Each structure stands twice: as structure tokens, then as C-alpha cells.
Amino acid sequence: MTAIKRQAAKSFNEIGLDHRLQRALGKRGFSTPTPVQTECIPRTLEGKDVVARARTGSGKTLAYLLPAINKVLLTEDDVKGSFKVIVLVPTRELCEQVKNEATATAELCGGEIKATALIAEGSQQLKRAIAGAGQIVVSTPSKIAAALREGLLTSAMLTSRLKMLILDEADLLLSYGYEEDLQLIAPQIPRSCQCMLMSATMSEDVEKLQKLVLHNPVALNLLNCADPTSKKGDLAAGLGVAAEVTHFAYNCSREDKLLSVMTILKLGLVRKKALIFVNNVDNGFRLKLFLESFGVKSALLNAELPLNSRSHILQTFNKGLFDYLIATDDVHAASHDQSKSSKKGGGKKGKDLKRGGAKKDEEFGVTRGIDFKGVRTIINFDLPSSVQGYVHRAGRTGRAGESGSTVTLFTPEDADFQELLATALGPNKDASKPAAASGLAADEEPTSSGRGDEDDDEGKAKAEEEVLKPFKRLTKVQLEAMRYRGEDIARSITKNVIKDARAKELKLELLNSDRLKDYFEEHAAEKQLLRHDKALHRKAPPVHLKHVPAYLKDASTVADRGVSKTGHRGKGFLPGAKRRNIERSKDPLKAGGFIKAPKKGLGEEEHTEAELKAMAIGKREAKRKAKEDHTAFVPKANVRKGYKRQRN
Template sequence: MPNINEQQDPPETFEQLGLDPRLIRALTKKNIDKPTPIQQFGIPLILEGKDVVARAKTGSGKTFAYLLPLLQKLMSDNNNNNNVLSSKALAPAAMILVPSRELCQQVYSELVSLIELCRVQLKAVQLTGEPSFSEMATTLAGPPDILVSTPACVQRCLSTGVLQAKSVQDSLSILILDEADLLFTYGYEKNLKDLKVHIPKRCQCLLMSATSSENVDSLKKLYLHNSSILTLEDGDGKDDIVPKSVQQFWIQCSDRDKLLHILALLKLDLVQKKVLIFTNTIDTSFRLKLFLEQFGIKSAVLNAELPVNSRLHILEGFNAGLFDYLIATDDSEMKEQEQTDGEKQVEKKKSKKHKKRKLDTEFGVVRGIDFKNVYTVINFDMPLSAAGYVHRIGRTGRAFNTGQSVSIVSPDEMEVFEEIKLYLGENEDTDLTCIAPFPLLEKDAVEFLRYRAEDVARSVTKIAVKEARAQDLRNEILNSDKLKAHFQENPRDLDLLKHDKLLSKKAPAPHLREVPEYLVDPKTQQASKFVKLTRAVMGRNNNNSNRGHKARFKKAGDPLKTFSADAKRKAKGKDFGPKKKKQQV
């Protein structure tokens, strides 16, 4: 199959891609002025009616690469009065199938936003979870032009008769499988195989994926029948695995010192906001949240245990900038390992009286979800594979933006860390360094905080974590129905509930909220000032946002007063961070 990298001189503007002026105006209103590589090559192929397998990195613009030509086709059909969705049609003209509820909501929101900005008469709906017959019938009444759903929901609609097989074959013209490499992983293999018999041969099929895998190859053989298929690749070298706009750093410490180091990073303002923190287990997420809130650092937690309405609200709140720190549990690889290595133990656990809380199998934080304007990704726990690392880091540096990642690595995690460096192309025989030691955190600054950090860490016991986890879940379950009803009527009201509220029984001690100057090393103070200045220059200083937090305005001060010639000179160089001064005696 032809490779996208073999083609030259792609269109440089959306106008050159041949998009409808209404779509271009909508993109302008969204402050999107130029197409990404996947859009430059993918949109013309899709508009030509070809089946496409599009592989590109996370954050490369795959969603708009298929939404824009999809809407163009439907608008063109309307203009030519030959829309397949005539009054006789009983099924959608297009289906977008995704692996998770969060991704479904994300795609649906972008789709509706484009339709509204274009001011066209197209109807899009979404279906996830296990909807009742009446919910499915109401949602698909009409029918809509576009259905965004999971494979299980579509199969449920067909098996219950809400969607008739013949109607689907008569009406469906475009089928899009987004995050195609995850669809089998999330357990939709049988649904997709059963669904295949209902897809008409004339239907154009698109497979969008971040990686190549056996699952993508299986779907390709199952659904694609057009011989003119092109595989789109966004770069073919190791240097392109992580965007060059993302700076990667690491900190080596013992497992018990991880809390101490993340406290120093956040409390001393050594990383730029917004910050997405990854852990491998739900308990670790709550332990970290309880620890940080004792120092006045508010955060929200996101995991598969929470109700879907709460998860969506947390994501919207974080993306809207209502809080700066989100702790996300990425247990996908942990669950895969448990399934392969611990099947017998799982069976034993099932027989016990107290079963584990049911987790949502359609939930995943590493792939698919669009965390907007994330500047820093912190790996509090290292992922179990190099691929997991790349997908986590892909949450920042999206759509031509810059970002950074900081991985806190314990001795037990050094083996996977070395595998990650090899995967990224780092080699002892060359000068290439993909992940550099974090330059802004002096050892003295960490040691000055040790007593306070260890004292608070001892108070975050297993019992405290268990109680906080249960309390948070109870709160979210009670609020879930309120969220669903409220946001149906008030979709823009994100401030109804606070997800970054305190969980500990005791309020944070006042003396822990601020770090006294005598505890902060002068070099670290200079580094913190440099980060704040950089944040202000890049327009990322959240203290200047319109959020009404007066205390933050007072605390921030004038970033220009922290400017130094040394910091300016260093900012122009290749290294990250201020120029170190000689220590004063």
C-alpha cells in the first residue's frame, strides 16, 4: 500500500483542501487556521470516497480529519437534494464507533459544535452504556444524520429492533471506527464481527488509529473492501514518536520519596500548569490527593470507579480550567497483566462475600480523551510499557503547542525506564538524550521539605485512603443523577459541583499551606521565578485568568519583577531553566 510519507507538496490551507466555506468559517471561529499533516493527506482521500486507514500520533488532529469531510459530504448531499436520509430513511447516514464513553462524548461535542457553527440542518446523537429500549427509540427517532456510539450500543439497537438491518443497509454511507486499535482491546470484537453483516458494500469505511497492531489489521480485513486504501503515517522515525515540542525529564528517587519529590515540584512552582498526573492504581491516586491537600494543593481524581456523568463533568471542569491538577488512574496495563497472570486468584476473589467495586470497562484515560491545554504530564507511577509511556506523554504538546513531562522513577521501575529510552531511540553510543534529568530541582530544596512531607505522609494511612475513596464514590454517586438532569438543561454550567474538594477529615494545617523562604534554596527560588516568567510569557499563567480567585492574584505578584538577566540569557539557550549562580556564603 502507498505510504503517506511518499507523497509531496500537501495542501497547506483548508481552502486548498476544497472544504466548504461554512466549515472553514467554523474552523476560524475555533481559532484553527491550518491543517495538521493527517488532515492535509486524509481529508482529500476521504472526500474522494476512498476507504482509509489513518495512523497518526495522539493529538495529531485525527478527529477533525474525519469530521470535516464527513460533514462536507452530508452538506453536499443536502445541497444536491439527494441526501440518503430522505423522509423514507429509517437509519443514520453515518456512524462513528468509539471504544469509550468519554471519547464518545468528546467526538459528539466537537461534531455538534461544528454543526452549530456551520448553521446547517444536520442532526447528531450519541448512545453509550446500556440504554433502555425507550431511550434508544427516542434517540434514534427521526432518524438522526449521524450516530456516535460504541459497537455494543449499535449491536443492542439492532438486536432489539430499534434499528432494522435493512434500514441500515439502505441508509448507511459512511462508517468510522475511531481508535480502531482499542476496539478489540475493550472487548468489542464480537460486536464488530456481528455488525459487519449489516454494513452495505457501498459504505465508505474509515479506520483511525494511533498505532499499528494486529487488531487494526483484523478490522481492515473485516470491514475494508475498496482496493484503493492508503495507510497514513505521521512520521516514520523514532525521533517522531514523541513530538519535538515536548521536553521530557526524569527524577530518580526511592519509592518512599516520590511524595516528597512531587510536593517539591508542585509547591515550589517548578512545573507549569495545567498538570496531569498519572498513577497506576486508584488507591495511589487517593493517597496522593490526600497528601497534596494537606499542603493546600487541591486536585481532582479520575478513574473507572466513578459514575460516567461525574467523569464527564470532571473532564469538562479540567478542560475549562476550573482546577489545575488532575490525578488520573491509568490501570489499563495493570488489568491486562492481572488477566494473564492471575486468573485463578480472580476466580477466588469472585467467590468471596465482599466483591470489588465494579469498574467501567469502557473507561480509559490514556487514549482517546482530549485533555485540553495540558502543559505538564507527571508520571508519579511509571507505565508498564514504552507504548504506555508514549500515550501518556501524548496528552501534552498537542496541535502545535509545547509541553513537558516529568517521570519520577524508583529503582524498581528502572528496567521499564531503560526500555522506554531504547524505544525512543536513546543510545549510549550517541549523544542523543530523549529524557534528560530534571534541571530545576536542587537536592537541598527537596531535603528542606523532607520533615514536613514525611510527617504528613505518615498520616495518610491505608484506612484513611480507604475511607476517602469510599466517601468520594458516595458523593459522586449521589451527585451523578443531579449532574445528568442539570446539564441537560444547563450544558454550559460547569461550576455546579466541585470535584477538587477536600477529602481528609482534618482541615490542612495553616503552616503547611506556604513554604517559608528559609526552607527554600536560593537556586530553587530562581528556578521557580523562571518558570513563572515563562508561564506568563507563553500566556499560560492561570493566575491571570478570569476565575475570580482573589487570593491567587495576590500571591502571584508581578512576574516581571522576578526577571533576571541570567534567566533571560538561559532561556535563549538550549538548556531548560535559569543559569545557576554561585552559592552565597
């Protein structure tokens, strides 16, 4: 595969697209193609088969959808009917996303171009979906193979209609168990059909697919294309993850994982929105219940939920209705712990089968290809099974040039994987990206002091730092301050509590998905009222846990008050009246480091002796200062009784 040097950025008007498609892109606000699109689209428009390797978040979806829509527009009069373009992806979540992206562009082209996602279950539903399919069909290989086996889609139909076949996230299609389906589909593809294969990583599976469906393809290595200053061995060039992503490691014991994540989120030590990855459903519910006890709202996304619920959770998270989403890794992605246990000849597979549980969707996946909007932080509560899995998780942030960060929790047992990951990421040799290297916020810029060679030497030293940096915002002192509360709550979340929570969540989501499906089709606006971050505890947790007193906060802990692109405003933003009241109440005592705890959320919690003394001294100082300034007190008028009440 040949590495491609980045060319000068062109406009969409200069790369040969149909004028209707250019107009549609202009209406969507797209004026300049990404480097990946600049390289892929012209070669595809020439009719060549293309194999492209590009990092996550670099615009791969439009890089193949634009040539596909262009081909449909040009063959609109020659070939009638559906299945002109087939896009094969590994998961049903990705089917919905690609279909929505194609529809958003095709609707503005002026023609009657329709995109369809084949995600139906059951032969009858699949039959109806095939009958109403549009020119662009997005599907998993299993649905197309099922249609071929049942005769709903024939070889003659594909020969006469199919003009382009696209395999997105190709490195995962075989690992998801689609090998037999692809071997059934490949002989049905006409030789005149143009093929594209897109992937973030290269593997033997990609080479198998390339030999299976492509003919003399043009191979493009576009990892360096997104950054003209990247060099061989850089992070973006080596693994396929964005150079704008900063990587952090936090070492703790296995028992402290819950406490660590809660403290990070509660004190605002990372930027919103945050996506938290766990390896199984039980860990997801345990983390959700633990965060819920401390007033941190989150939603849980897993393979046991109905497809409608999963799609709605993704939509509401992208719109910023909640800031924290806990996601289980894909059903085909074994966890790091499971991979270690399988090497020992054991594992939990048999135990899980005996225990039973809700059926998981085999085509579920959120770490691969899903375009999360405004995600600034990835937290790996559980480790992925491989470095490749880490790349796909980290690829959910730092998309389209935005900055992002990943925080991975490592236990002493994970030392080998931590060393492997640090070696794979390698040293940061790109000194031209200080913001990415130092983990600055998106709105922060480095300043120069004009010290000449001294700064150059410091810059070189920083550039040689490891990319996997320690997460220093959460100090050991701060973690110990929260331990007393955290351990009590952690002990209360037993297996039976998790079992009840799973049953309650599944019951709620099934109700949202099935019984209300027809209603929400007619009342789409009211669907927004559905919330996926509701409490799952049978009893409401103690109110005082939602408040973190000032004496539990480490003075060296610095919260990140950044605002996510589509999420809620951070706690640093206050209404004007409240901000003025705070300014008026300032006094020298509070400047010394002690801040009076807010009354909201205290419940039955009593003030400590130190707090009572500080409050009394503060009142005396306020009265003395008022006398010195000779400020006259303005009495409050009682309108109802017509007299003025003098305050003491």
C-alpha cells in the first residue's frame, strides 16, 4: 500500500462531482473536502477500485458516499430500480448512521434518490424492506446473504442494477463472523461493478476481502494525509488515531476503579461530553448505579437493548441531552480480562451461558465507525482486548480536527498491556502540536516567552515525552478524601441489586421500543420526552451524597471547566444575579482557601465545628466592615401591611 502525500486542499467544485451534488454540499455547509476525500473521490470517479486506509474521524463516510451518489445521479436515466449501490458495514448502528448521512445529502440533489438501511428482523419484515429499498442500500452482510438465500434478491437483479459495492470498516467484517456471508455475496457481484474498501487498520482480514471482491485496486495509505507535518512513527501514522487526541493513564487498584471514575466526573476533571467504555453489561450497570448514588446522571448503551432504544440513546446523546454515556464494548470484542483468562484455558463463557440473561444483538457495536457528536473525553473503565481495540475506542473523540483525550484505568495486573500500549503509541515526535502534546483545552493556546534557544531545547525535551501520559489531575489525596463515602456505596451494589436494575432498565426500554413505536411515529416531537438517564435504584440514595463538601476537595485539584460542543454548560457558568451575590459575599476569610458549602443538596447534613466558627467570624467581619464603610441600611418595604420592617 502506497503512502500518499497530502495535496493542496481543493473545493468540491474542482474534484469532478456532479453540479447537483456540489449544490447539495453547499447547502449542507461543506465547502472544502478533507484530505482523505481529496485523494479518494477523484480516483473513484475515474472508475477505479480503491482500497483506502485512513484514520478514524477523517471523513471516510463522505469519501465513499459522494462518489456513490454521483454514480446514481449519472445512471438515473439508464438503470431504474433499487440496489444501484450496496454499502456493507459490520453493525446495525453504523447502518443507521450511514443511511442518515446519505439521505441528508441525496435529498438536496433534487432527484428522487432514496437510501435504505436493511436492519429488519424476520423474513416478512426483510421482504418488505427489500421491496421498498432505494437506490442506495446500507446493510450488514448477514441481511444481504439472507435475502439471497430466500430468493428476495437474485443474481439477475444484481447483474442488471448494481453499479458500486462499498465495504466500510473492512477490518471488522470478518472478525464479526460475516466470512460465510461474504463468500456467498462475492460470486453474485458483477465484474463490471466498481468496489471500494475502507479501513482504519490493516490486517489479514482486509487482504482476504481485497482478494475476494476487488479487481486491480488502487491502494491508498491516507494516514499521513490528515497531517502534513506527521512523520513516520507518529501516532496518527502508526495506529490510525487522530493526532489531536491526548492519551492519559491512571494507575489504581481494581477496587478503586468505581471511586476513580466517580471522582473524575463529580469534580469535573475532564471535559464534557464523556464516553465511558466497559466490557460487559454487569460492569455497566454497576458503574451507572454507583454514579447515580452521587448525583451523576448517565445513560447505558448495551447489546441487550432493542434497536429502537439504542438508536434513540445515540441521538439524544449527540444532541447533548445528557453528558455521560456508558457503553459496553461490541459483542465480538473480547475484553482484556477475558483474553487473559482464555489463555489460561478458562474464561467465563460457560458460566455466562448457565446464568442466561437477555439475548444480545450480534450486530451491535458502538466503538467502530459511529460518529459521536462533541465527545471530548473517552474513559476506558475496562481495558480493550488489543491495541487495535484501543484505537477504535479512542477514535470516538478527536474527530474532524477537534481536540480530545482518553483516560485509561490500569490496575497492577495490567502492567504488561500498559507497556504494550505505550510502546505502540511511541514517543511524541511532533513538536509542532503543543496543544495535543500537553493536553491543553481546545480554547487554550501556548504562549511564547521569546527566550530563543532555551525554549527550543525545552520544546525538544517535551516532544520526546511519551504519548501515554500519567493523569495528574486526580491526586491520591483527593481519592482518599472520597474513599469513605465511595466504599460504603460500592458495598451496597450487590449482584441482586444489579439484577433488579437490569430487569427494570430492559422493561422500560422494551416499553419505549415496542408499545410506543406507532405512537411516536405520529407524534415525533413527544419522543424527545423519553429519557435514558433515569434513576434505577429502588430507593432514592441519600441526598447528602450529591454534594461534595469543601473540606473533601483537595486544593491542588484543578477542574476542567470547558464546555462540550453540544453538551450542557459547565458549572463555571453562573447566572448574572447569582454571580453578583457571590461577589458581594466575598470576604478575606474565604480568600484563605475555605469556601462555605452551598445549602442546596445538604439535606440532614450538619455543619462541622470548623464551619460554624468560620461562619460566625465571617458574620462579625461583615458587620464590622459595614460600620467602617458607613453604608446606610435600606429597609425592606412590606407592601401588604404598609409599614417598613427593620432588619436586625
